[in-house]
Amino acid sequence: MIKISTPGRICFYGDHQDYLGLPVISGTIDRYIYLKANPIESSFFEINLLDFNKSIEVPFINDPSTIQSGDYFRSGLFVLNKEGIIPNQGYRIDISGDLPINAGLSSSSSLVVGWIKFLVQAFAKKKVTDLQIAKWAVEAEVEFFNQPGGIMDQYTIAIGGLLSIDTSKRSYFNLKGDLGSLIIINSGIAKNTLGVLKDARSNAQKAIETVQKIDKGFDILKAHKKDYLRFRDKLPSKLQPYWKAAILNYMITKRAIEILKTNNQSIDELSQLMNSHQELLCNQIQNTPVEIQHQISQGIKAGAYAAKIVGSGGGGCIVAMIDPDKYIQIKNAFLKAGAKDVFKVSLIKPLTV
Helix, strand or coil: EEEEEEEEEEEEEEEHHHCCCEEEEEEEEEEEEEEEEECCCCEEEEEEEHHHHHEEEEEEEHHHHHHCCCCCCHHHHHHHHCCCCCCCCEEEEEHHHHHCCCCCCHHHHHEEEEEEEEHHHHCCCCCHHHHHHHHHHHHHHHHCCCCCCCCCHHHHHHHHHEEEEECCCCEEEECCCCCCEEEEEEECCCCCCHHHHHHHHHHHHHHHHHHHHHCCCHHHHCCCCHHHHHHHHCCCCHHHHHHHHHHHHHHHHHHHHHCCCCCCCCHHHHHHHHHHHHHHHHHHHHCCCCCHHHHHHHHHCCCEEEEECCCCCCCCEEEECCHHHHHEEEEEEEECCCCCCEEEECCCCCCCC
């Protein structure tokens, strides 16, 4: 039997930055997708999605032209087949989880990383690094389907811990600091991931491209806060909010990285940075539904240091930094404001096998 647990992830700083090649700060939490595999006599995988009461059969070899959008089992197999990792043994695989689905905690990437980790453990003839698993997961989930996401989810989940990810160089380093006591709030509102991502990515990229036409030497990686005002009025009004978010969120993330590089971080400043990040996500990228805005405001009023929507937005979960002594009153405030569930989480260092 093979057992694998892959965690969910939270982006703390840098949401809607990874597809621009800008840095992000993301960490894995103690909520998981669980995969349990037992060998069977078959030429396919019998995959049981226990939380959905659904079973599917997946053959070892798949024609890429027939793989439907979102079929990460087949796309993952195709990616690994190209690398010479070809199954020769059937398995009955049970998949379940305590990670909220379609809620911004990257349950799909957790599933993809777990699936690739299983295939590697069962069929690879040589050792494969977590970084390589992350790269294959990006290929299987994002690149194969030409989806608008970046690399943050797969890298964070495959590598684990609290990471600063350089999305332009596809490199990372572990951060020493932490963000204190954390809670997750499931808003109860389903995400609109691809719609939000597609619009935000397209408009942000158009804004940067327009600036580069004005100033051929402009490099977003060398941008400063003053560049926002310098170019704002030269952009079409439709692109100005995305330009503002790109520049100012980049400044926020760079500062948070500097703080979290050490163990002497300031929760006060980190919470201020998170709230500023959320303000840009809400008002410029407009990824925060009014219901979630209300939940966040009520949580802050009840004593949360900071709160922000998690993931691409349009719905899903909220993360909040809190004083643990005020957990109950903050939890009740979120629930009273319409949240579906509230629970504590801790940063962890997976992957566990």
